[in-house]
Amino acid sequence: MKRKKPTIHEVAARAGVGLGTVSRVLNNHPAVRPETRVRVLRAIEELGYTPNPHARRIAGGRSYTVSVLLPFVATEFYRRLIEGVEGVLLEKRYDLALFPILSQARLKRYLESTTLAYLTDGLILASYDLTEHFEGGRLPTDRPVVLVDAKSPRYDSVYLDNHLGGRLAGEYLARFPGAIFAIKVEEEPDKAFRHTVFSERMAGFLEALAAQGRPFPKEHLFVTRLSPEGGRLALRYFLEKASPPLNVFAGADQVALGVLEEAERLGLTPGKEVRVLGFDGHPFAEEVGLSTIAQPVEAMGARAAQLLLERMEGYKGPPREVRFEPLLIERASTATPPSAPYVP
Amino acid sequence: MKRKKPTIHEVAARAGVGLGTVSRVLNNHPAVRPETRVRVLRAIEELGYTPNPHARRIAGGRSYTVSVLLPFVATEFYRRLIEGVEGVLLEKRYDLALFPILSQARLKRYLESTTLAYLTDGLILASYDLTEHFEGGRLPTDRPVVLVDAKSPRYDSVYLDNHLGGRLAGEYLARFPGAIFAIKVEEEPDKAFRHTVFSERMAGFLEALAAQGRPFPKEHLFVTRLSPEGGRLALRYFLEKASPPLNVFAGADQVALGVLEEAERLGLTPGKEVRVLGFDGHPFAEEVGLSTIAQPVEAMGARAAQLLLERMEGYKGPPREVRFEPLLIERASTATPPSAPYVP
DNA sequence: CTGAAAGCGCTTACAG
DNA sequence: CTGAAAGCGCTTACAG
DSSP states (O other), X not given: OOOOOOOHHXXXXXXXXXXXXXXXXXXXXXXXXXXXXXXXHHHHHHHTOOOOHHHHHHXXXXXXXXXXXXXXXXXXXXXXXXXXXXXXXXXXXXXXXXXXXXXXXXXXXXXXXXXXXXXXXXXXXESOOHHHHSGGGOOSOSSOEXXXXXXXXXXXXXXXXXXXXXXXXXXXXXXXXXXXXXXXXXXXXTSSSXXXXXXXXXXXXXXXXXXXXXXXXXXXXXXXXXXXXXXXXXXXXXXXXXXXXXXXXXXXXXXXXXXXXXXXXXXXXXXXXXXXXXXEOOHHHHHTTOEEEEOOHHHHHHHHHHHHHXXXXXXXXXXXXEEEOOEEEOOTTTOOOOSSOOOO | OOOOOOOHHHHHHHHTSOHHHXXXXXXXXXXXXXHHXXXXXXXXXXXXXXXXXXXXXXXXXXXXXXXXXXXXXXXXHHHHHHHHHHHHHHHTTOEEEEEEEOSHHHHHHHTSTTSTGGGSSEEEEESOOHHHHSGGXXXXXXXXXXXXXXXXXXXXXXXXXXXXXXXXXXXXXXXXXXXXXXXXXXXXXXXXXXXXXXXXXXXXXXXXXXXXXXXXOGGGEEEEOSSHHHHHHHHHHHHHHOOSSEEEEESSHHHHHHHHHHHHHHTOOBTTTEEEEEEEOOHHHHHTTOEEEEOOHHHHHHHHHHHHHHHHTTOOOOOOEEEEOOEEEOOTTTOOOOSSOOOO
């Protein structure tokens, strides 16, 4: 019942050309007469033909698929990142295969020659600190590699300046009266991925506070795992330390969401009694009126894909480093701040 | 610097046989003399040869890789499930490729003929309710398919009896004096995967309680997302409703962990003032002394892999349904219960 | 039991 | 610009 997939031969026959010509239009080879190209394209369309990636790979060409290796943590961040990567890849008719890395061992296996990931045309590696795990910070693959949400001296990399984001947050919250609190997301040290973004954000935040002469007692920091419930717990904890108005920097939107939820539950008005500033700029932040330090995750993913595309086309230059800057977005959860820093 | 991968030709030359013979030992064809087989195996070993899956697939054989499609939620459950699947697949020299399903659209793309997942020898689909999304509950692929953590009339499936697990939990907790509480994990309805396991657990739990004549007021239920912090919030909430001893059924180990954390923080002794029963039997539960309704996740994964292997070898029988039963494991978090149900 | 040949679906020089 | 041929790394009948 399932018709066999058409091959390049059928396309050639239907278009009345040799199969070399079909291959040429498939690979965008310039040496094809426009009319011929159209004929072939039509035949492809009519037959619903799609080239077999295995055959392409075997014949020495590309398989037109890219591997994206990412940590086994399913957050909005990675969803957006993938969306960005996918956008530019699909446009270039590349397929992408996601490889969640559950463990160090698994990453190594992915890179082995037996493996599907290995047979792909290029790799995008997210949030992974290479220098930690591979000698010379060099991956055991001969495919082009691009890092995203990470840096490396050996590969193209695309990342956000998280420290700057933290600073922006600090400078902003310092303009409000009331005690300042912060929630830091815990980084799990035993995981294959070393994620330091949360520490960087907090470091920038504290630095900015200090620069404004705004004190930040140790007890004003709450550490939790990445979850809204963590934000809820944090707010309860903060309310034991000081009375409203409170200014809370949550290291991630997801946690900030919990702060908002709990504020509402306690009858505290966001932007007034409890000011909350998130980090990430995820779509849901807009829905709930959350002020946030936004990172252009999709754009970062797209940029990474472009860099990889260039490498796959043969670009040989030295490693490139693309730094993205976060942006403060004001919404109801902080309302409008005074224009100058608050002086107690 | 990177030596080219050896091919079947080099193996044949080194072993002094034809390449057809090499292929035969690769595919475990019986018609090979033992001595020849050994010679070939040695050559393979010495050369570090690994067959190219693309070439195998193209030549009409198998690619020896299996796709595992799973929701984009990175929990311990899926980690264990993959471990189980991987164990039996690797033994049979199969590679597995994980495909996290971020959206409905993506699942459909995975199944398309352009896609890597499609070119694989078989599919394992986790936690996905087919009937919801595909007409006739039939996937658009001609590869063998096995479901795990889900049921279907059309495909082999492997699942846990979550309702029974809930019942076990109810019967067990009903043996203790003190108020009974429960935490239910929220199921996100908008996700591609419809997860009803938490509802099933809770249904079984309430049923058992009713059967024991043990009342369960509505306010004794706390709903949260899957996170330890959810458990911490829940315990605080419960303590407003009743004084110790409390008996808490947490719908998932991860949530139960938070209950334990918060109990400790509040100076309440687990197994005495606060009794906690989890669900899942994850490895960390043992470390923290958490009583739990354990599910043999690795075994479920392994079984699914076996069923798929049989299908890939050509088994044509009707869909098989494998039901696993959960097991109560007692640890310090509940201590030893009275042998008979508690009668107020 | 084993070798040589044909073929899988493609790409890429090679000649026109 | 285009066709026919060789070749990619394998598997699978086909003959011995």
